[in-house]
Amino acid sequence: MIECYIQCFGALREINDQGVIIHKTNFPCTVADIKEELSSVVPEAFRGLLKVCALSQGDRLMNEQDQLVSGDELSLLPPVNGG
C-alpha cells in the first residue's frame, strides 16, 4: 500500500485542519475505487459532498474509470462556483 496526500478544496478544506486527506491504497486503482475507499474514512458530514466531487491529478480532470498509477498531485474538487 502507498500513502497518498489528497488536497481538498472548497467546503472539503474544512474536513480537517490541513485540508488534506492522507490515504493508503494500492496502485493502480480507479478514481471510483479511491472515492469508494474515502467514503468509509471521511466524516459522515462530508460523505454526501464526496459523491459529487471530481478528482484531478495535476492539471488533468479525471473521470471515474480513469486509472491512477500514483498518488501524486491528487485533488478532490467539490462542485464549483467561481466568478
Add this chain to the structure above:
Amino acid sequence: MINQQYQVSFKSGPVVSGDLNFSSHKSHGAACVFEGTVRDINMGRKVIKLCYDINQKLAQKIILDICLEASERYNCPEAVVSVIHSWGELKVGDISVLVRVGTPHRREAFNIAQYVIDELKHRSPIWKKEFYSDGDSGWLKGHTLCQLAHGDSGKEPRSPV
C-alpha cells in the same frame, strides 16, 4: 502562440484593472471587458465578505481551454483573451474577476467575453465562501465537475446566471 494570445492569472485579494495583462493589436477594432464584483446580498442574505479558493494549476488549464473554445466557437482566431481571478478574502464591491477580449469586430468581442465568463463559472475549479452580517458563513453550492471529466464541456452556450 496560444500562450501569447490567451493569458490566465490569479491574484491574492481584489483585482484592479491594472492587473490585467493583454496585448493590443492594430487589427482589433473592439475590446470588451467583463468585471465581476462582490455583491452585498445573495439569496436574500446580507453578505459582508467572500473568500475564494482556487486549484490554480487545474484552473489555468481549464480557463485556457475555454478561451480557445470561445475563439473557435465564434470563428475568431485573432481574438486575444486575458483573464484574472482573485483568491482569498474580498469585501463587498471588490473585483473578483476580469475578462478582457480584443477582436477585429465588436460582436465577437461580446460573444467571446460572455462565453468565457459563463464557462468559467461552470467549469473552473474555483469556490467561494460567503460571510453574512448575522455572523453565519457557508460555501456556496455549485456545478459538479464530474460530467466534465466525461467530456461534456460547453457544447451549447449557457444562459447567464
